[in-house]
Amino acid sequence: EDQVTQSPEALRLQEGESSSLNCSYTVSGLRGLFWYRQDPGKGPEFLFTLYSAGEEKEKERLKATLTKKESFLHITAPKPEDSATYLCAVLMFSGGYNKLIFGAGTRLAVHP
Amino acid sequence: DTEVTQTPKHLVMGMTNKKSLKCEQHMGHRAMYWYKQKAKKPPELMFVYSYEKLSINESVPSRFSPECPNSSLLNLHLHALQPEDSALYLCASSQAVVVDSYEQYFGPGTRLTVT
DSSP states (O other): OOEEEEEOSEEEEETTOOEEEEEEEEOSSEEEEEEEEEOTTSOOEEEEEEOSTTOEEEETTEEEEEOSSEEEEEEOSOOGGGOEEEEEEEEEEETTEEEEEEOOOEEEEEEO | OOOEEEEOSEEEEOTTOEEEEEEEEOSOOSEEEEEEEOTTSOOEEEEEEETTEEEEEOSOOTTEEEEEEETTEEEEEEESOOGGGOEEEEEEEESOSSGGGOOOEEOOOEEEEEO
């Protein structure tokens, strides 16, 4: 069964304490992996797209990496404004069309 | 500009009402999407429009009726909803539905409460 699993479910960090979020997937025919940030009551905000194993992308304090089985979102020296839910989504081909399957998300809280 | 707008922000409706949610994008995108998101859950795909034609319906009940009047607008017509339909309804758009154009940009959502 196609599945996207994110861990941990929730993460509490002190400001400046670097960490990583994990997104593991078991899908046939991965076509891409997306990371989004979502603030409470708002729509997801696009962060990164990764297409092939070994690919890395960076934006400010965030860095996303991709292997054949999982992706990591590394947060370096986080600030309180980085607090949000981080969603990963896998693009797969299913039933004749491309489709995004979202993980359940990691709720990140960064405390001063 | 990567903005997708949605109206209204909040909607409360009774089970016998008819209402519509609206979504607009001016990025020239040719694919638009409706998602439903319950609290502390990921977004669930409902419908996909590609070049103003419905290409995916994820077995959504007929009390939800999508419409794409033109390439910039997407509506979701609601009728005879149930309390369990209360959720955040998200609209998104992407350049197209092919792999290298699938980056989706989301609107802020409409918070729907069915009483």
